[in-house]
Amino acid sequence: MTTEPTTSTPPPAREVARPQRDRAGRVFAGLSTGAGALILVVLAAVAGFLLLEAWPAITAPAEQLSRISWIPADGSLLTYVGPLIFGTLVAAFLALLLAVPVAIGIALFISHYAPRRLANALGYVVDLLAAIPSVVYGLWGGLVLAPLVQPVWQWLSETLGWIPLFQGPAATPARVMMTVGVVLAVMILPIITAVSREVFLQTPRLHEEAALALGATRWEMVRMAVLPFGRSGVISAAMLGLGRALGETMAVLMILSPGLTYSLALLLAGRQQTIAANIALQFPEASPLGVSALIATGLALFVITLAVNMLARWVVARRADFSGAN
Amino acid sequence: MTTTTGRTTAAPPSTRDALTRPDTRRKLVDRVMRGVVTLAFLVALVPLLSLVWTALVNGFDRLSPYFLAVSMRGVFGGMDAGGIHHAIVGTLLVTGFAALISVPIGLLTAIYLVEYGTGKLARAVTFFVDVMTGIPSIVAGLFAYALFAVFFGPGVRFGAVGAVALSVLMTPVVVRSSEEMLRLVPNELREAAYALGVPKWLTIIKVVLRTAAAGIVTGVMLAVARVIGETAPLLITLGVIDSINYNLFEGRMMTLPVYVYRQYQQGLVPCRPDQLDCIATINYDRAWAAALVLIIIVLLLNLLARLIARWFAPARGH
Amino acid sequence: MAQRIDVKDLDVYYGSFKAVADVSMMIEPRSVTALIGPSGCGKSTFLRTLNRMHEVLPGARVEGTVLMDGVDLYGNDVDPVAVRRQIGMVFQRPNPFPTMSIAENVLAGVRLNNRRISKSDAETLVEQSLVGANLWKEVKDRLDRPGSSLSGGQQQRLCIARAIAVKPQVLLMDEPASALDPISTLAIEDLIAELKNDYTIVIVTHNMQQAARVSDRTAFFNIAGTGEPGRLIEMDDTRTMFSTPSVQATEDYISGRFG
Numbered sequence: 001m002t003t004e005p006t007t008s009t010p011p012p013a014r015e016v017a018r019p020q021r022d023r024a025g026r027v028f029a030g031l032s033t034g035a036g037a038l039i040l041v042v043l044a045a046v047a048g049f050l051l052l053e054a055w056p057a058i059t060a061p062a063e064q065l066s067r068i069s070w071i072p073a074d075g076s077l078l079t080y081v082g083p084l085i086f087g088t089l090v091a092a093f094l095a096l097l098l099a100v101p102v103a104i105g106i107a108l109f110i111s112h113y114a115p116r117r118l119a120n121a122l123g124y125v126v127d128l129l130a131a132i133p134s135v136v137y138g139l140w141g142g143l144v145l146a147p148l149v150q151p152v153w154q155w156l157s158e159t160l161g162w163i164p165l166f167q168g169p170a171a172t173p174a175r176v177m178m179t180v181g182v183v184l185a186v187m188i189l190p191i192i193t194a195v196s197r198e199v200f201l202q203t204p205r206l207h208e209e210a211a212l213a214l215g216a217t218r219w220e221m222v223r224m225a226v227l228p229f230g231r232s233g234v235i236s237a238a239m240l241g242l243g244r245a246l247g248e249t250m251a252v253l254m255i256l257s258p259g260l261t262y263s264l265a266l267l268l269a270g271r272q273q274t275i276a277a278n279i280a281l282q283f284p285e286a287s288p289l290g291v292s293a294l295i296a297t298g299l300a301l302f303v304i305t306l307a308v309n310m311l312a313r314w315v316v317a318r319r320a321d322f323s324g325a326n
Numbered sequence: 327m328t329t330t331t332g333r334t335t336a337a338p339p340s341t342r343d344a345l346t347r348p349d350t351r352r353k354l355v356d357r358v359m360r361g362v363v364t365l366a367f368l369v370a371l372v373p374l375l376s377l378v379w380t381a382l383v384n385g386f387d388r389l390s391p392y393f394l395a396v397s398m399r400g401v402f403g404g405m406d407a408g409g410i411h412h413a414i415v416g417t418l419l420v421t422g423f424a425a426l427i428s429v430p431i432g433l434l435t436a437i438y439l440v441e442y443g444t445g446k447l448a449r450a451v452t453f454f455v456d457v458m459t460g461i462p463s464i465v466a467g468l469f470a471y472a473l474f475a476v477f478f479g480p481g482v483r484f485g486a487v488g489a490v491a492l493s494v495l496m497t498p499v500v501v502r503s504s505e506e507m508l509r510l511v512p513n514e515l516r517e518a519a520y521a522l523g524v525p526k527w528l529t530i531i532k533v534v535l536r537t538a539a540a541g542i543v544t545g546v547m548l549a550v551a552r553v554i555g556e557t558a559p560l561l562i563t564l565g566v567i568d569s570i571n572y573n574l575f576e577g578r579m580m581t582l583p584v585y586v587y588r589q590y591q592q593g594l595v596p597c598r599p600d601q602l603d604c605i606a607t608i609n610y611d612r613a614w615a616a617a618l619v620l621i622i623i624v625l626l627l628n629l630l631a632r633l634i635a636r637w638f639a640p641a642r643g644h
Numbered sequence: 645m646a647q648r649i650d651v652k653d654l655d656v657y658y659g660s661f662k663a664v665a666d667v668s669m670m671i672e673p674r675s676v677t678a679l680i681g682p683s684g685c686g687k688s689t690f691l692r693t694l695n696r697m698h699e700v701l702p703g704a705r706v707e708g709t710v711l712m713d714g715v716d717l718y719g720n721d722v723d724p725v726a727v728r729r730q731i732g733m734v735f736q737r738p739n740p741f742p743t744m745s746i747a748e749n750v751l752a753g754v755r756l757n758n759r760r761i762s763k764s765d766a767e768t769l770v771e772q773s774l775v776g777a778n779l780w781k782e783v784k785d786r787l788d789r790p791g792s793s794l795s796g797g798q799q800q801r802l803c804i805a806r807a808i809a810v811k812p813q814v815l816l817m818d819e820p821a822s823a824l825d826p827i828s829t830l831a832i833e834d835l836i837a838e839l840k841n842d843y844t845i846v847i848v849t850h851n852m853q854q855a856a857r858v859s860d861r862t863a864f865f866n867i868a869g870t871g872e873p874g875r876l877i878e879m880d881d882t883r884t885m886f887s888t889p890s891v892q893a894t895e896d897y898i899s900g901r902f903g
Binding site: 052249 | 360369376437438448456461465469472494526556557566
């Protein structure tokens with residue numbers, strides 16, 4: 001890196017001779033530093049303005065809140081947001097559960113199984129999944145996938161119905177959490193795959209060759225060298241995926257038949273709802289106090305995703321330190 | 327060779343056996359895992375192909391110059407009419423304005439991080455840019471609404487609000503990709519410029535940015551592709567409208583993704599059997615056609631971005 | 645345990661590029677064969693063809709035969725994974741698995757074939773292998789510490805212990821001491837002298853003195869120019885090679901006139 005001082009005093013002799021250019025340099029350095037600082041300001045502003053607009057609802061008396069049709073009768077914001085947080089977590093973790101094994105498989109396929117020449121193209125194909133707008137996933141999930149998976153869900157509820165998760169009878173149409181989970185899983189596949197693939201590709205050749213030279217098959221090499229090396233990377237990739245799934249709105253909004261309960265039944269309609277989808281659903285028709293209450297739930301979502309993302313980034317950063325020391 | 331095999335009939339397996347009779351269990355596990363891993367990849371292709379295929383099949387018929395040229399003004403029921411002109415106008419204006427906000431801020435932040443940034447502030451900016459990429463889009467929408475609501479009162483809905491929401495989502499993407507490109511510029515180029523007495527800021531503009539230009543353009547295009555399909559933040563900041571609005575600063579505005587959602591939400595039209603000009607699935611047809619347009623735009627942006635990156639990549643090496 | 649390796653008319657390719665041409669040599673059991681030559685002459689490439697590690701790289705292939713105990717390692721019915729088990733390899737840079745302990749590293753190869761190895765068998769094998777690699781005394785009290793906690797020279801001996809734990813016929817060493825300090829290098833060289841009682845050893849080295857010190861036979865590889873394949877120039881008893889080589893190029897290289 002260059003360490004040439006730009007705004008330090010005393011300035012180099014050459015710059016004294018051209019004070020105008022020096023001023024331009026200072027302005028430029030100031031501008032770019034300002035832009036960097038602005039990022040921090042914006043992030044603080046997001047929290048600040050959300051809190052500001054949510055405040056009326058947070059401080060409003062219960063009887064005033066309970067006048068909003070979709071707030072529970074006890075007029076408590078917490079009773080309202082509880083099932084929403086629960087639904088958000090159910091949707092996100094279900095998606096994660098479905099996506100992570102597949103993503104690891106894809107990442108391994110691209111990094112260690114596919115022919116080298118094809119690998120880049122295949123990676124690009126997976127990235128295309130990320131390029132498709134979420135509203136199109138919603139459309140596809142609602143009109144194509146839901147009818148398609150209904151018989152599968154039905155079969156699932158008939159054979160595994162004794163598990164509360166798969167309690168039947170499966171709803172028709174399949175506007176249920178399970179369908180949402182599948183669509184969300186597809187949506188977060190690319191980010192998990194991309195990060196895992198990068199980590200797997202970074203596996204030191206030394207360790208791969210050590211395994212092979214001991215007489216390991218390719219899969220044994222993956223288990224001995226690649227997976228242990230990439231474990232923390234996969235964890236942070238999964239957390240990034242979790243962050244995405246937590247905040248996804250349209251796919252949930254367009255597929256799920258909502259309900260505000262603490263139910264784990266994935267195949268029944270009208271049981272769960274996520275924070276994001278609920279905001280999009282209620283916002284257009286909400287009264288000013290209703291908007292304020294919705295913003296309060298948005299604040300909760302912001303805090304949750306922020307925590308998940310910061311944790312993921314922290315894991316990544318720690319991993320970078322670790323591999324740098326080696 | 328025969329003599330060798332004859333000699334080693336004792337307890338340890340012969341070399342031939344050791345080399346040609348692999349452990350079948352291990353071999354099988356290896357084969358199975360190869361199959362599983364390949365299957366994982368194929369599984370991921372299914373939704374992609376199904377989605378693109380259905381959009382093509384269901385959207386192609388309705389997609390016509392007429393569909394692109396008219397709005398939804400005066401269209402109701404199962405009428406065989408209506409288009410996405412107003413939504414295209416809205417998407418272009420809002421996304422363009424968002425880019426106008428994000429690109430300078432993002433690029434300058436990247437320059438700060440690569441050329442100036444040291445110490446705590448730089449580390450904080452790097453960290454929070456990463457964190458910012460994880461902000462849910464609906465929260466970005468709420469933020470933009472809250473920001474404008476403070477100044478314009480509740481119920482505020484116009485184009486610029488949506489643009490601000492999108493720029494919150496777009497800026498970190500621009501920062502990340504530009505930063506990566508700026509770091510690729512070899513230090514020798516900078517030092518060569520300094521050696522000629524060119525001040526740092528001019529070196530950045532004339533040497534660094536020019537060298538990284540193609541990569542930065544690629545990054546910006548990918549960032550645009552990412553936000554152009556955003557629905558949720560626009561749903562709550564722009565609302566929905568059936569007619570064309572060119573003014574970013576007044577009145578509701580339609581955008582393509584919101585249009586898709588709106589049509590989907592309206593669902594099937596109840597047609598009487600004697601109604602000849604009533605199409606029951608008209609709303610879904612329009613949704614698919616608009617989705618197809620959206621997919622085409624996004625894929626074109628992606629493709630173009632990659633092509634630019636490829637065309638200019640060798641030049642960067644010299 | 646140790647086997648003879650007989651290489652006949654071996655050509656090695658990376659894609660369409662011929663990296664090594666027309667090598668025939670006999671590698672004697674229970675002896676150390678040193679491969680020397682200037683950088684890029686193909687000696688490491690040749691070494692990697694002996695246990696089929698070469699073909700791990702995309703596009704790499706081989707023509708010719710490599711016989712071990714009369715079996716062609718490149719025969720149709722031969723499994724490359726089994727070849728690598730019979731012919732162990734030690735690399736230039738020590739590469740213990742960072743997530744495994746010292747004991748686990750030693751057992752890494754053994755566990756592939758025998759998952760349910762009993763605890764006492766495992767302990768015996770770890771001790772045997774570490775003793776065999778002259779490392780036991782130094783690490784016996786910290787077998788559960790990570791392999792990466794050792795010094796470079798100890799790590800390399802750990803890798804040797806890992807390689808001999810699977811009881812191979814042959815041990816290939818690709819410049820095993822080039823990343824180590826002089827004292828660790830000496831320890832490795834002493835170890836090689838002991839190991840040759842049990843194994844066929846082939847070692848690639850850049851260091852003439854090392855070749856002269858540890859090997860019984862020496863093969864000199866050379867390259868005519870860039871883009872040309874490396875060739876085996878001559879091979880003889882080490883003493884003869886270093887005193888009266890029959891080819892001028894060998895003498896030039898050994899006396900330090902090039903390379």
